Amino acid sequence: MIPFEKKELDGTDDKALIVHPDLGALNQSALEYRLEEAVGLALAIGLETTSSRYFTVRSPKAGTLFGSGQVQQIKTILAQEGATILIVDGTLSAIQQRNLEEELDVKVIDRTGLILEIFGARAATAEGRLQVELAHLDYQAGRLVRSWTHLERQRGGFGFLGGPGETQIESDRRMIRDRMAKLRKDLSHLRKTRTLHRSRRQKAPWPVIALVGYTNAGKSTLFNRLTGADVFAEDLLFATLDPTMRQSPLPGYDKAIISDTVGFVSDLPTQLVAAFRATLEEVTAADIIIHVRDISHPSSEGQAHDVEQILRELGVEMEGEEGAPIIEAWNKVDLIDPDDPDGVQLPQHIPDNVCLISAATGQGVDQLIEMITETLSRNHKTETISLPLSDGKRVAWLHENGRVIESGQSDGNLILTVQMSNRNWGRFHAQ
Ligand SMILES: Nc1nc2c(ncn2[C@@H]2O[C@H](COP(=O)(O)OP(=O)(O)OP(=O)(O)O)[C@@H](O)[C@H]2O)c(=O)[nH]1
């Protein structure tokens, strides 16, 4: 345990003030949704918000990000509202965080820190916890800020947001480094085991379908509907953290494997993208990706954009032959009221790879399943071929790149029924 210098806050009724530094990237309404989202993020670790507002930052100050007049204003608001935590919905350097804490005399946390704290409280599997702790330490390593360890006790997070006193910095850094090295080792061990599981599963003749999307889009609700599972689905940001896989019947197939994954959010900390890369390998290995979108959300477009960017960062091919086909499930259509002139409306043109659904009511889910099987069969073909028993190389290639559904022998030949993407069949026949 790292001997952090503790600053006890009255943990039972901490309330947060949220300020967003407006650097000019967002328009008025996007700013408002961003603030709303930040309130949701705070709530995800049980923090109530006194108010949320943005400050226009024309030239960010190296020491405090906000200008000195703004810092005074924030100080006044904190006192007026009785907030004991300041959430800055943006990125703070370690220095900025510390200076703000000193000037305002409250705990200060930035967006990355907040998301890390949520993930710390939510991760349930051994691997998830190791990954989050690693990401946390990575973020922590350069930070010399006061401790917030009460959150660890209260909310089950890791509470690494705090930091060492000046005198202990060096030894603490060393301890952090050592701990990170140990975590990496444990993780690589766990991953080896998981890869073994996966390669065994890859040989199973079932397609893998990955659900991805912005947090709160309805992935888990859809997952439950498709699989009859009862996964935690809540109006809570980052309700799901650890990926879950289930079997589900799919017309024309014995079964399919559907995986529910962690939701994405704009400005997902790079430490976390890196940490979850391995878990999200399920997505990269999927036969079909279902991008679940909350189409009733006013920022739906921007959210889709963020999701696509994170998928690219994860190495998922978004267009062309190489990647898995992507279907967009435009969810929550039940919330769209075509007669409401102020409400969100569906766009005029709806692309071919889109299915309108309501995971809550079940509307459109049958069409979605149809679209999934259609897309699968369009992109995959099943062939029965005969190969000489001695052709071990080609047999191994087929096992590696396709799904061997049936295998038998006749007259010294191996008869294989294989399902594989059209592209792989092309490669096979060209050999
Ligand atoms: N009205 C309506 N609400 C829905 C629909 N689908 C999901 N919801 C609600 O949206 C909220 C979020 O749903 P989840 O399934 O937990 O969302 P998620 O994408 O798994 O979220 P994270 O795990 O947090 O990333 C819940 O309150 C659901 O009941 C829908 O089709 N219509």
Ligand SMILES: [Mg+2]
């Ligand atoms: Mg979920």
